[in-house]
Amino acid sequence: MTKQLKLCLFAFTLLILGGCSQAHFINDETYLQQLTQDYESKERSMQQGNFFDDLRLLKMTKAEREAMMFLYAYMPSSDITDYSTSYFLENVRLTFQAEKEMSWGTSVPEELVRHFVLPIRVNNENLDTSRDVFYSELKDRVKDLSMKDAILEVNHWCHEKVVYQPSDARTSSPLASVKTAYGRCGEESTFAVAALRSVGIPARQVYTPRWAHTDDNHAWVEAWADGEWYFLGACEPEPVLNLGWFNSPASRGMLMHTKVFGRYNGPEEIMEETLNYTEINVIENYAPTANAKVFVLDDSREFVSGAKVEFKVYNYAEFYTVAQKFTNGEGYTSLTAGKGDMLVWASKGDRFGFTKCSFGEEQEVEIVLNHSADDHFNVELDIVPPVESAHLPEVTPEQRAQNDKRMAEEDAIRKAYVSTFVTKDQAAQKADEWQLNKEKVAKFLIGSRGNHEIISSFLAQAVVEKQGDLALELLNVLSAKDLRDISLEVLEDHLYNSLLPKDLTLETYKEILNPRVENEMLTAYKGYFQEKIEEDEAVEMRKNPLMLVNWCNREITVFNELNAQKIRMSPQGVWLSRTTDNLSRDIFFVAVARSLGIPAWKDEVTNKVQYRNLITREVFDVDFSADEETKAPQGTVIAKYKPIKTLSDPKYYTHFTISKYENGTYHLLNFDSGDSDMGEGATWSNLLEKGLKLDTGSYMLVTGTRLASGAVLSSVNLFTVNEGKTTTVNLVMREDSEQVQVIGNFNSESKYLPLEETELKSILQTTGRGYFVVGILGVGQEPTNHALKDIAAVKEDLEKWGRGMVLLFPDQQKADKFKKDDFPNLPSTIIYGIDVDGIVQRDIAESMKLNKSALPIFIIADTFNRVVFVSQGYTIGLGNQLMKTIHGL
Template identity: 25%
Template sequence: MHQSKTLYSPYKKNIESVLDTAGGNRAQIETFLYKFNNNHEKMQAAEFLTANLPPCDSATLPSELLIENLDYAFLARESTLWGKDVSWADFLNYVLPHRVSQEEAVKWRKIFYQELLPIVSKCKTMREAVLAVNLWCFSKTGFESTQRWDQNPLMTINRGYGRCEEAVIFTVCALRSVGIPARQAMVPAWQHSNDNHTWTEVLIDGKWHYLESANPDYGLDYAWFSGSVRKAPLVESYAYGNVKQPEFPVLGRRVGCTLLNTTSMYAPASRAEILVTDSDNKPLNKVTVYFSVFNYASLRPVAAKQTDENGKTSIILGPGSVFVSAAYENATAYAASTWIPGEETSRKDIQLKLSPNNKPEGTILFRFNYSDKLAQSAPAKNSEGAKKIEFDSLKKDRLAKFEGMKKGAEIFDTALSSSIAKAGLNTPEILEALNSCSEKESEFMAETIRQMETADLIKISSNELISNADLALKAREDAGKAGLKYDDKIFTQYVLSPRIMYEQLQPWRSSLYPFFRLKKGDKISDKINSVSRFVQSLSTVTRGPLGNSLTPLGVFTSNRASNDDEINIFAVAALRSAGIPARYLDEQGWAELFDGQKWTPFYPEKSSMTGKQNATAESTAYYSNWRTIKFGLNGFPKGSKPPQYFKDFTISKLENDSFFQIVEKTISGSCNENIWEISIPNGEYYLISGTRNANGEPTVSLIPIKQGQ
């Protein structure tokens, strides 16, 4: 081990924990950590970055990525007019970090610095530079909905568009690359409509401002959502590491991250004091209290707080109604809290008195509308004024690059061109893979590309594609020799596919195949058991809100996982690497494997239960005949527009008796004359519906659907 001054570092305990969780990647993190022993400032920065690394980064990041990130962060500090004016604390929290949210960490900083430094060097102030960087971001990407997992900034360039969080990741990285402190801000769930939104905050001359990411329609402190955010239930901002002297209240301190409650920066805000007791009024310690709003026709949590030894907690919330819930052992409590500015000066205190056999039920109006005398009027859009020609030209140039890629794909393979072209600026990598693969791999390579998510096509390399196909075909051959055979459709979807669920795509097969491959004489059942044994050997690691989930490669390298999703996704990858078809039923919480005839349940942590459909109450319900419920909704009479799932109603589960989770996949149904008939596995659910008034305020109904009802 290297000798380091880390022994005396204030981050010593956290660094030791990170190195421990790095597993087989420990040497890479140590190389980075001890690289700067002869430079005191850089050494401090390396220790700060290391101490707050999320598990996904400590398990997989190469040292050169972290070294380049740190070197170029300091280079920006030295080579921009404002670099040295940024305080050391703000530099650590908002300039130095290599990641913004839950994207895969990649080497973006040098690329962005080299392209943006000539642009911002012409700017006389940081404010001017912020707008110049945002315009550059607009030249690279537009807005469009994508997938559930976050693109990294280089993927967004390759794709030419991203959703709001991906635009934030891209813009924050661009700003940080030239020494401008920036962070992500978010409304976890709107209450006046569905969905959520996230945007960029920048620190200029000691004051935080906001702007719409990669969208130069407006300047600072105004965006399309400026009116909507005045009704936000909560706004939270993310800082890498521990913020020691925060300007805003701390919503929570998590692993490697400080969540700041910045609601008051955008909307009227009031603190709610919550007391949680048992039925005898005894205060309850360490009880999690959830705060939810009506969104996507369910009650979606926007925050969670834990009580202290006096049974108390508090939170600053914006205007409107929230559903407040808590559970402890077999006792629960539910309440609605409403604060309307102008009607009351502050939100009333809330007592949750927990009692057994208590379930939420009934109808309530969720309010949020108020007379807002401070609302801003929208300034003129830049894209509609004098700069329209410039903006249109930037967009045209961006789109032209993708048209060129599309034409190249059409020339190469007309039949496959639409799939290839989804790779955007990564199209040359896909073409190289198709051109270089063996004849045996060729058929399956084309099918892989047809089925791959766009988010995977824009980042995967030709070598990774070829290696994935080669090893999958070898694994299929190994499985065949062991007596397991299946058709090409099963192979393509459940062995060859490198994607399992919503994890970040990393090349796991080249590491897992040598370890889990079926050797001569191995039995399929023994290999399944060996996967279970590996899973059972995994240690638990705590994960914060920054950083993506541990990928199969990350779990394998670190020998750790933070939740059941990571365990099951890894188990599926391990089985596929051995040529055993597998998939993950994420709503159920277990995997399935194909035995050559049928799909059977696989519980990675309990090998004795493998293949047993009645192993648990949940699996028994899932594999048995599903129940059918039939209902109509108030406000949707026969002949009117039928109620829609996610918009007007959902079937939701009350998880841990504390918060609701929408049933998205384990459900089927049809609507006839505004009467819905829905099939779901037997169990306890809630029919949640809402009808909005002229102000958009929903009257929300919660109806329990009991077991066997």
């Protein structure tokens, strides 16, 4: 059957459905017409693989078919290749079931159902059957509530299942988060959005791509009820909506956004429109804003249309792009943002330019494309974030007490589930039974948390097959998150189908045995490709991997626009469709190479695809357009650094970063951050002092000194690395001669109750004369967890300083909830206590004009009652900020 005939038959089916009495899912005829065009375009773009056949053959109602058309027209191509049509149809039917059975179902506008209830995908997670599971658990719990109360109730349910814990960048699926019982903010919010959508409540994940006043980012949830959008902290239930620990930092944000599935015409500012989603700007829901126009000109002062304009926030020692737009026919674009500073970078072809834009102060800025990759220069930038302007809804003491009681009950429910995980003794018993290394078995069984049955089954069978030690090596190359959600099918495929050379090394395990390439969904691909590729061809590819490179170049079409969200397509999906995106093609190459026994990987620093020639053992770069094996020429860069009083050895991501020029902009090199809790990772001394080998090209060195106010003193240095030569640059950490100054007062005679004591004691009695640190902790809250881990990272420095640190809990209940074992390596100079009646917190808040409820709060003060440092709420790098102030005293 020809493609044209198939389209005609499908159009005929739609015509028949349109003539009957069945209800529509999409009643907007204009939108339905556009949708039909987009659907047909998608099908033409993915002709190979027959992925659309079932969509024509499955029996559906008119509404179901329109909903399926909507999903298929706009879902990333990876979802089409990696999930069945019946899977999506089941989710469509579950959506309609919730709409019918929930009391608010018919009150939600069609447009909101379409964009914020029906879509399954929230972020870049693996898709699962959570809608069915969650609806079964939640429907009776919320069906008789108002929509706003239902949102609050769903969040309480979420807290029963999942609590905050930092982890790597890959997003676990909602059911995997439940199995693990924790997740980072991106996973908590993905989970909560999935739960809300399962009961027919419109919901969306909101990100601040990066904070302006401190490092890191954050994600939370917006949910719609009775005509309005409200926000909430995912898995962090509050008594009312529009309340979370992030109210204050969000008021200092420069940008908040969300990706809306499909073509969307809502009231919010559109940031970007793609073939998959519409990105919208929701900063006005959280902070005072201003709009700025950016005009781009060439060297002749002529306006440039089609120039790429990137809006960048300083964060983690780089200028990170939080929004990207293109100039119109008149040579300008615009953005609405919080009232602070951004670096605005414009480029077209091989020319670029940049400037600082202060939103709220400048309504228009001009950028001239007067630079190229060959330019070398240094520029200093002072970046000022927005000021705090949080508005908190009222919560009565009774509401707070009831909410705290419920959270304690939910903690108990979750802990009861966690208590079913494997213990150290149980792991030791298993190791004895299998005659395997006890330490490794314990590490993997305990680390797998709710996935321990899968790991146990895998090891047990591997022992039977006399592959127990190799099975341990496979588990050892997995990430901690992979242990928690990997399937038995994937483990067994990569154990029994890995073609390992006789001279096994650690590199071999990482380059061949490891199932993971990047952040893709793990699949059992090795046995699959060994069947698909003829043995004679496989032998030749092992001898000459360039054959595989050339095959990819010939057979695979790259169409990035079909996967704008960069959801990695499985290697099998790439094989079947032969149309994919750059990232998925890279992963595909590595997966096929490993399946054939060729060591291959993506370089963690540069993201280059590389392989090791089995004959020569040389490492080559993969260039899909080259006809021969390639190696990028390299040079050396050395950075000279003159230590300043507050910093002897700058850290990567905290104080400096390096980025490489490509296509008009600079892309970050991802050097190892190490274990942040232990203060490890790349630094000036171990990276740049003696010389760093880099591919030739143009680079940017960014440094930044974050002040206690959140402002940054930054320096940008552009330089070139030439083949075989050494380039020397200066790494400069700018200083503010007045950064340590008296900023307020605090009564050092303030009293608190030391833990396990019965009499009140003053701060002065505890610490003696001189400087000290006082902190008020928000137990179990993400900002406090970050702060304590940051303090642990500078343990040795704080102990060397030797002054007392008094950390106070708001009450005994919070003190009982605090587990010191969750924060190893805290300084021995810490004294814990209770802030009886909130006296200390109130005194600090009033004297420093702080928010009276946001925690944690930290100050450095002295016994002359002078405050020289204050931090409140969510602050990344607190330990470094404390030490910077201490060194400057």
